[in-house]
Amino acid sequence: xxxxxxxxxxxxxxxxxxxxxxxxxxxxxxxxxxxxxxxxxxxxxxxxxxxxxxxxxxxxxxxxxxxxx
Numbered sequence: 001x002x003x004x005x006x007x008x009x010x011x012x013x014x015x016x017x018x019x020x021x022x023x024x025x026x027x028x029x030x031x032x033x034x035x036x037x038x039x040x041x042x043x044x045x046x047x048x049x050x051x052x053x054x055x056x057x058x059x060x061x062x063x064x065x066x067x068x069x
Contacts, residue, residue, distance in 0.1 A: 021050035028055065037062065 028043030041062060047055035059065055 021047040021052035021055065024050070025052055025055045028058070032058075 024043045025047040028040045028047065031037075031039035031043060041059065041064075044055040044059045044062075048059055
């Protein structure tokens with residue numbers, strides 16, 4: 001099957017975090033901005049579990065986080 005236009009230019013390259021923790025983190029930010037705290041928490045937990053420290057930091061600041069009242 002021939003490559004689509006532009007595919008050859010990106011063969012073997014990727015952006016760190018694309019399709020993994022960064023996608024989960026960004027979706028979490030989207031949920032948070034639109035008031036869906038449960039969705040945001042779920043996405044941040046996925047990103048944090050994959051080692052993305054900014055997601056873990058946001059989880060600590062969210063209401064209901066361990067140690068928060």
